[in-house]
Amino acid sequence: MSSSSRVPTYVMQQRSELMDFYIRDKKGRRAETSPHRHEYFQIQINIGGDTVQHIGNVERPFARNTLAFILPHRVHVIPHPPESNFMVINFSQTFLLPHLQCDPMDLEEVSILLAPELSPFRFQEHLDFVLGDEDFASVCALIEQMRVLDENRQFGTREMLKGLLLQLVGKVCALYAEPLKRLAEENAAEVSRRDALSRMSEYLRKNIADPDLNLIKVAAATYLSPTYLTHWLRKEIGKTFTELVLERRMHAARNFLLNGTRPVGEVARLCGFADEAYFSRRFRQIHGQPPGQFRRQQLNPDTPQSPSNT
Structure with a gap:
């Protein structure tokens, strides 16, 4: 598939x-x-x-x-x-x-x-x-x-x-203890690859607020070649680097919106968007609602929501 x-x-x-x-x-x-x-x-x-x-x-x-x-x-x-x-x-x-x-x-x-x-x-x-x-x-x-x-x-x-x-x-x-343990042991040969990819994930997590986050920077910081990183992302998760970063930024944005009271502009900045309006447009494209309305509806699902652009 x-x-x-x-x-x-x-x-x-x-x-x-x-x-x-x-x-x-x-x-x-x-x-x-x-x-x-x-x-x-x-x-x-x-x-x-x-x-x-x-x-x-x-x-x-x-x-x-x-x-x-x-x-x-x-x-x-x-x-x-x-x-x-x-x-x-x-x-x-x-x-x-x-x-x-x-x-x-x-x-x-x-x-x-x-x-x-x-x-x-x-x-x-x-x-x-x-x-x-x-x-x-x-x-x-x-x-x-x-x-x-x-x-x-x-x-x-x-x-x-x-x-x-x-x-x-x-x-x-x-x-299924025996086959599960056997599969885990057979996976040991991939430790070095997993370590490299873990470094990439940790770097993304720590630097998600960087608006200049890019493939070259992440590959260098995690000791991977840009070509290898691009190939692995497409092969394993079916995404480009840009799609992966956007997905993680949206994941972080949802967490900030649902677990705090930070203004939308601050959430945008913490997720690597220098432009609040651009952040709101991308958020709405993905979630069907602007970030402010998303927060209100999720925290108060029984409250009628009026159209909003924030």
């Missing part, structure tokens, strides 16, 4: 009712039928109706009793037949891994010793997580508990949901 830059990337609020955790069955929302990415984690559970999943550049079977673990920014699609039955769980990185200070696009570089709960997500392209009937029944029981809790949110519900989610991921990790 091609990782074209035209493949859409969804943010949590576009495909979920809440920004931290959301669970639904096939009737909850129309399933995507074409390749796409999203900024959040996703688990799909096939309760009935054999099909396949396209993930990255591979196709794997997705039969009944199978779970799919999808990392943020991974191109994928599961074409569910009309008679199928499935569940979808969406959740943010901060919900699953609040301790992990890592850009969502760098999760594949995180050691499973540091975050073992990432294991099935990291190696989904290499394994089919098919469960026996007894194990699958226990997973379905966890899912039902999540569904009931998510429909009746109150104080403490978030922690209970996270506990159930970790039980689900932990059960699959235990059932």
Whole structure:
């Protein structure tokens, strides 16, 4: 499956009712039928109706009793037949891994010793997580508990949901411990490449406010050639350097807007935009709303929004 830059990337609020955790069955929302990415984690559970999943550049079977673990920014699609039955769980990185200070696009570089709960997500392209009937029944029981809790949110519900989610991921990790550990060990040969790419990500994170951030500067700072960096970005994530920087700047902008009261002009500057008007135009092109309106609607979703250009 091609990782074209035209493949859409969804943010949590576009495909979920809440920004931290959301669970639904096939009737909850129309399933995507074409390749796409999203900024959040996703688990799909096939309760009935054999099909396949396209993930990255591979196709794997997705039969009944199978779970799919999808990392943020991974191109994928599961074409569910009309008679199928499935569940979808969406959740943010901060919900699953609040301790992990890592850009969502760098999760594949995180050691499973540091975050073992990432294991099935990291190696989904290499394994089919098919469960026996007894194990699958226990997973379905966890899912039902999540569904009931998510429909009746109150104080403490978030922690209970996270506990159930970790039980689900932990059960699959235990059932597939040997192949997961083997895949992690085989990955050791790529340590030097990962280190170089980690340097690039760290440099971007620290210098995202630099309006003059460019390919030559980043390649030099991370000891990579511009040619190699360009090739790797296109091959692995289907983006140009410019697209990657814009995506990270928009990610940072959303965080600033939703987690503080900084004026839009200051948010623009912190995200590397010297021109506030240009920042607002790019933000609106991507999110369908100018930054000020985006902040108001996300923080007060029940408040009617009037048109705004800020």
